[in-house]
Amino acid sequence: MKAICWEGINKVSTERVPDPSILNPRDAIVRVFLSSVCGSDLHLLGGYIPAMRAGDIIGHEFMGEIVEVGPEVKKLKKGDRVVVCSVLSCGGCEFCQREEYSLCDNSNAEPEWTEKAYGYPVAGIFGYSHALGGYAGSHAEYTRIPFAENTCFKVPDGVSNESALFTSDAFPTGYMAADFAGIEPGDTVVVWGAGGVGLMAMHSAWLLGAGRVIAIDQYPYRLEQARVRANAETLNFKEVDVLQALKDMTGGRGPDRCIDCVGMEANSTGIEKIYDYAKQYARLQNDRPAVLRQAIMACRKGGTVSIIGVYGGFVDKFPMGAAMNKGLTFRMGQQFGQRYIPKLLDIVAKGEVDPAYLLTHKLSLDMGQEGYMMFKDKTNNNMRSVFAPAG
Amino acid sequence: MANTTKTFAPPDSKGEEKNESTKHFTNVGTTGRLLSLLGGAALVYNGWNKKASVLGKSLTTVGTYLMLRGISGFCPVNKVLQIDTAHADTEGFEVTTSVTISKPRDEVYQFWRKLENLPKFMTYLEEVRQTDGKRSHWVAKVPRNVTTKEKLATIAWDAQIEQEEENSHITWRSLPGSEVENSGEVHFTDTLNSRGTVVRATLSYHPPLGIAGQLAAKLLNPAFKELVKQDVRRFKRILEAVEIPTIIGQPSGRKDEKY
Numbered sequence: 295m296k297a298i299c300w301e302g303i304n305k306v307s308t309e310r311v312p313d314p315s316i317l318n319p320r321d322a323i324v325r326v327f328l329s330s331v332c333g334s335d336l337h338l339l340g341g342y343i344p345a346m347r348a349g350d351i352i353g354h355e356f357m358g359e360i361v362e363v364g365p366e367v368k369k370l371k372k373g374d375r376v377v378v379c380s381v382l383s384c385g386g387c388e389f390c391q392r393e394e395y396s397l398c399d400n401s402n403a404e405p406e407w408t409e410k411a412y413g414y415p416v417a418g419i420f421g422y423s424h425a426l427g428g429y430a431g432s433h434a435e436y437t438r439i440p441f442a443e444n445t446c447f448k449v450p451d452g453v454s455n456e457s458a459l460f461t462s463d464a465f466p467t468g469y470m471a472a473d474f475a476g477i478e479p480g481d482t483v484v485v486w487g488a489g490g491v492g493l494m495a496m497h498s499a500w501l502l503g504a505g506r507v508i509a510i511d512q513y514p515y516r517l518e519q520a521r522v523r524a525n526a527e528t529l530n531f532k533e534v535d536v537l538q539a540l541k542d543m544t545g546g547r548g549p550d551r552c553i554d555c556v557g558m559e560a561n562s563t564g565i566e567k568i569y570d571y572a573k574q575y576a577r578l579q580n581d582r583p584a585v586l587r588q589a590i591m592a593c594r595k596g597g598t599v600s601i602i603g604v605y606g607g608f609v610d611k612f613p614m615g616a617a618m619n620k621g622l623t624f625r626m627g628q629q630f631g632q633r634y635i636p637k638l639l640d641i642v643a644k645g646e647v648d649p650a651y652l653l654t655h656k657l658s659l660d661m662g663q664e665g666y667m668m669f670k671d672k673t674n675n676n677m678r679s680v681f682a683p684a685g
Numbered sequence: 686m687a688n689t690t691k692t693f694a695p696p697d698s699k700g701e702e703k704n705e706s707t708k709h710f711t712n713v714g715t716t717g718r719l720l721s722l723l724g725g726a727a728l729v730y731n732g733w734n735k736k737a738s739v740l741g742k743s744l745t746t747v748g749t750y751l752m753l754r755g756i757s758g759f760c761p762v763n764k765v766l767q768i769d770t771a772h773a774d775t776e777g778f779e780v781t782t783s784v785t786i787s788k789p790r791d792e793v794y795q796f797w798r799k800l801e802n803l804p805k806f807m808t809y810l811e812e813v814r815q816t817d818g819k820r821s822h823w824v825a826k827v828p829r830n831v832t833t834k835e836k837l838a839t840i841a842w843d844a845q846i847e848q849e850e851e852n853s854h855i856t857w858r859s860l861p862g863s864e865v866e867n868s869g870e871v872h873f874t875d876t877l878n879s880r881g882t883v884v885r886a887t888l889s890y891h892p893p894l895g896i897a898g899q900l901a902a903k904l905l906n907p908a909f910k911e912l913v914k915q916d917v918r919r920f921k922r923i924l925e926a927v928e929i930p931t932i933i934g935q936p937s938g939r940k941d942e943k944y
Contacts, residue, residue: 297938299938301938307938309938311936311937313936315934317933317934318930318931319928320926320927347937348938348939349937349938349939350937350938351936351937351938366927366928382930384922384926384930386924386925386927387787387925387926388880400922400926400930401930402930403930403931403932404932418930428932429932430932430935430937438935440930441926
């Protein structure tokens, strides 16, 4: 089959690879209909996530149809149209039982990496480096699904492939960010990053009772999506002083809930930008935490900072004093997809939110490099490049 | 958590006596004594030839000290640093590791007690067969050499369960005369919230007698520690996830391998 493989920094290539097969009793094989790039892939592409090996198949946000199931799979059958959660969970460990699926004790096939780096192993994720299990990703004609009954969700009739696709990752991730923000009725919610996850966080903030949603980004076309699709007010951090603007917009009090949908490769301005890039380039810090700093400074006293953008290692110049003295609450984590996906498929089926608009460029697997570069460089008003292996 | 004390009797009476009197006077192992004796003699010889110089005097002094260390088996430096290689030689290598499993204690205990299950999660174990209520026959394939994992040697031994208390603990030991003396114990206790089981396993083995065996065992020891930890993790995974996750055999763009 054809698959898009990571080859090195800013380089992917489409290769002929063997078809996947059932390796464990709880596995299934899915024929991929649609597989999206994701902002977190840019960290892999930039070489910021260790444990990538040339030849690794990437991609983790996808949907398709079941073509084969292992002997222990009872609830799925050949021909089922499913959306696949990007995060793998065993279902049996303490964390899965708490519905904290990305903290699964068992789904990471190579637990030694994160056990050393983070103290304990975390869940496996499709196509997201050997630190997170080394699982072959979804930018391929077929993908092997471990723990299939926990990972696949049947798409209701009447929900299109395009609408179902983003309930794999972008929507549940954005929804969890809003859920973790602890929104109370009438709250002002600020979302940093108007990409796929950020936009979904904005929709979710409204669903959870926000009184006002403000989006921050630097790309006018993305801010326009936030205004038009997610009914958000917008700030371009290249044009305004974000902290001052947020104070002015909230009567000097500050926003109640701040959501970081950017993560470790934040862009910023002026001296901060130079400092963060220089330290990251010299590998003196792994992550550029500009959004995190800004969210902490912007947030009202006693407010919440919800972090869903991916961080990998250490950050520098973290304003701990501000966070502590202002009595902030932090919630964060990789998405607990399995907790939210059924509910979100229902929301999509009812037409309350339709994430299909994120799909701006549908491409063949042969267009891997072009698709990723367009997404990375934000050219052609690209929101998401989506690969359609089946045409 | 039950308190456990372990004593390892040397495999046979030819091993050094482990009584208090010898323990005070020897703290250098056989290998160390031999090397001290040879090295010391060489230094004395060299020092004697250079006896007029400061270097010569130092060499003679150090050499004499090493020779005495070799002859007596006692090293004051070891004493200060609380190093005792004489008695480490006769004791087994022992690793203890713990894991928490989200399953009821009886289920976890029963899985381990059915010794036939052990090869499902113990990497080098090929087969365990219970021959009667207490005795069992074990077959393992172990790397013949530490650096290359390809060359596996098959070893077999018989073991017997020495103590067992249902849903609480099991201890076992290889029968005398086994090629590799080994023993194990595993304890099962409820987690504080009673939603799971804490498994505490101690596995140990005595290297074969002789200097070569001991050196090999020293090399193997860090690998053994890691192995026991991984095996216990695999035990948890079988019970909680019903399978051990793997990526071996999946596709990749690498031509030379399949995962």
